[in-house]
Amino acid sequence: MAAPPKKILLQLDTDADPSTFDGVVAVDAGVDQLFRHGGVTAKTVTPLVHGAMFTRGGDDLRGTAIFVGGGDVATAEQVFTAVTGCFFGPVRVSVMLDANGCNTTAAAAVLSAAKQLDLDGKTVGVLGGTGPVGRRVAEMSALRGASVLLASRDFSRAEQSVAAVRQRLGESPVTMAVEPIAVDGPAGLTEMLRRCDVVISCGAAGVELIDADSLASAPDSLRVAIDLNAVPPAGIAGIGVTDKAVQRGSRIDYGAIGVGGLKMKIHRQALKELFDSNDRLLDAAEILEIGQAIVSG
């Protein structure tokens, strides 16, 4: 029997220098050979994909896969679409999108919340919901059956992000479960926390979005609070960066490192699954399912 092909991962990054983080995770996930390309755009990606899909035939194609990353999620989404547009019939390789860690981070946050509370029919508030991580958190929360309040300091930005999330959800019963909300001060924050069963803070690094008083005055109906910001000060005052399912009164808290372990497991497992066949396309919904399988054990 022929030896299985070496696992080759094409790391296509929108940044000039491909992410070392993504490279290390790829090696830890068992990739034999990593080809790293920076500054990739939808216009420049075709020859890179052709090189990957036309070299190995038949079953050996599953030994080659593509990872799309980089800090610019919108450009990375275009690259992902352009990559899949190169494929035809069985001539294809598996592809994963995790620019800015958006899918793996959001999946870890949503699944951490779901471990504590069935999200179906609950309300999830997403602060900093206009960023790449927040948008994915909103999308995945909706996929879990939650009503989602996607918050921004600016209502029109929240509306734009909700439109983008709804477009990605497509013709689905959960599409209209995502709604925009403006939170630009203590009154708006109090009102939002009053409506939420879960709040996930996805604001920019080093920015506090929930102050201690607002958190303390949130009603007992707020059951889970998750802060994804690892850079001091915390995004949610009083939540420690390493908190992992820490019970405080009626609420359970997670900090960024507290969800980080699950995020890393999801990232590694998704990379491994790329090499199971040559036709996997891993974006938000698929990566959420991979995470769910890990959590379900």
Ligand SMILES: NC(=O)c1ccc[n+]([C@@H]2O[C@H](COP(=O)([O-])OP(=O)(O)OC[C@H]3O[C@@H](n4cnc5c(N)ncnc54)[C@H](OP(=O)(O)O)[C@@H]3O)[C@@H](O)[C@H]2O)c1
């Ligand atoms: N734990 C992990 O593994 C992991 C991985 C990736 C990212 N992260 C963290 O996840 C968080 C979200 O990442 P991201 O890249 O999506 O964030 P981002 O794009 O930098 O920011 C998200 C949103 O935060 C709001 N914001 C920005 N500056 C603000 C300020 N000064 N005051 C109040 N709000 C402000 C903005 O929303 P509006 O302007 O619309 O209000 C922005 O769209 C970050 O803290 C990041 O470090 C964690």
